[in-house]
Amino acid sequence: MLSKRGVDIQNATKVTDIGFAKCLADPYNAESNPNGIINAGTSENTISCDIVAEKLSQVEPLFNKDVDILRYHDYTGLTSFKNTLCTFLTKHAKAHKQLDQNNLVVLNGCGSCLAALSLVLSDPGDEWLTMTPYSPVVKESVEGIPLTDIFYGDLCSQTSGENGKPFQLTVDMLEDALGQATQKDINIRGLFLINPHNPLGDIYSKQLLMDCLHFAKRHGLHVIVDEIYMLSVFDEEAEFTSVLSLEDLPDPDRTHFTWSFSKDFSISGLRCGVIYSWNKEILSAVAGVAYWFALPTVVQVTLNSMLCDEEWVAQTYLPTNRKRLRNAHEIMSKGLTRLGIPHLARSAGLYIWADFRKNFCLLQTGLINTKVATGVYEAEMEMFYELIDAGVYITPGQGFYCKEPGWFRIVFALPRDVQDQVLHRIGTVIEMKRKKSMKPKEIMCNSLLTK
Incomplete structure (x- = not known):
């Protein structure tokens, strides 16, 4: 039963x-x-x-090389892999300074990263703010183990203003949605941003990203910026701004970055996601639940070998x-x-x-x-x-x-x-x-x- x-x-x-x-x-x-x-x-x-398959086929047979990978390790990720990831993200997210592996957590997929953050940042019954349309993985991730939910406002296809475009996000829309939640006595813990966006494909400008972060700071909200399509910007003229590249974050302690190999590296089946946060208390709490979201060591060693070939990447x-x-x-x-x-x-x-x-x-x-x-x-x-x-x-x-x-x-x-x-x-x-x-x-x- x-x-x-x-x-x-x-x-x-x-x-x-x-x-x-x-x-x-x-x-x-x-x-x-x-x-x-x-x-x-x-x-x-x-x-x-x-x-990717050709590259991974060149990885040396793991079990002939290192029996240590068969043992328990830090559930937040191997130190060697986290260091490699920090070097990789510093370069490709154009971070304003070298990222610190102590601020990074490796889990088994981006959905697990969202679930872990929601679990340690909110209580059952709390809700997170985002705008429709949005990826259903977000709702699934915060609903499952964390027992929280999504409160959303709606973007629309009708354009307004000379430079308006369909489904355009504005901070005024976020303010309206948050106001509606407040009227309903719903406790909003944070804001989800998906950049580049799924399903719209939009890339948020640096100004819009900063406006959203200032909005969150005004209201004491955490912000999870999901950049899972960060390296799938295919237009050579497009400009993408990662939250990792911002020198003047309005509220670093409440700003968190997630990314995964799934989309950008065509390996959704290997289930490797990343959290980067500047808040040590939150990282400690995530480490406390990482046992349930840990990534197999063999996958970490394999992906580490791939990323270490920086010229190939x-x-x-x-x-x-x-x-x-x-x-x-x-x-x-x-x-x-x-x-x-x-x-x-x-x-x-x-x-x-x-x-x-x-x-x-x-x-x-x-x-x-x-x-x-x-x-x-x-x-x-x-x-x-x-x-x-x-x-x-x-x-x-x-x-x-x-x-x-x-x-x-x-x-x-x-x-x-x-x-x-x-x-x-x-x-x-x-x-x-x-x-x-x-x-x-x-x-x-x-x-x-x-x-």
Whole structure:
């Protein structure tokens, strides 16, 4: 018999779980299973795995070399690996001074890093502030073991001002969301920032990042800046500012950085995440729970060997990966344009935020009432399943808690032939919808609007 919490966990099926499970059950393979489901919904970089696999294959056999790796070690990470990581992050995050390995913790994935920080920074029932749409991993990480939750405000696709852009974050929006939480007597412990953003692909300017950090300081909030896509900025003209590079942090004791190998190094299966914090008390508390999130020593030794080859990292892997991402993004963006699907063309990440709303009845309009929203969310899920039936999984916006039904995230970090299949299968579903007569569609729209 499950506990109440066990029942809640068992019943907490998310749309991302559904899509991923269907891909695992019937995976696409051009030769052995060409009618299988293509996974363009899970944020993985599959176009640079070959470079990393070749490099890791050159690592000397570990167990013939050092039996010490079979023993217990510091659960926050091997000292040698932490030193290597500090050298790596100092260089590639353009830190203003050499990072200190005593401020760094290694855990088994970025989700574990978020969970560990939430666990030591908040009590059950507390909530963390962020803005929708946002990565569901954030909510999953703070809900599970820490028993906290997310309080969010909503970004919208409508632009305002001469330089406005869809889903643009402002500090005024954060202030409004925090004010709403205060009115509801919700204790907000901190702010989550995802930079570069998932699913939007936005890169926060230095000014916006500093404004958000000042906002958090004014209200005594911790800030966790997740930079898991830090090295997946593929536009050569784009400027990325890591929180590690800021010399004048408004509140260093409440500012924390997370990163992982998963996205930037195409190795999500090795589960290695990093926390960097300037607060010794918090680091001590994280060390106290690291036993449950520890990374196997063999993985640390393997990744340490890879990172120690600084020439390979800087001259081979990173520039090649960025070029491949840039080309893959261009292919997907042009393909979506040919299909008549508007989308945000951004400079970072592994995905494109695409607007399928014209395939529903509320083209370019806001939500009028809850019944309308519910009906269009149902239409969004209907299209999700139609795409699955056509052999492609892309993630609907409700998987990212987006308030506007009709947006989907499409992962473009796929080989060219697989991208072609993704676009073909999406186009098949759109064509099927276009062939439906206009009169029934108009009737459906009017029905939704008058209920």
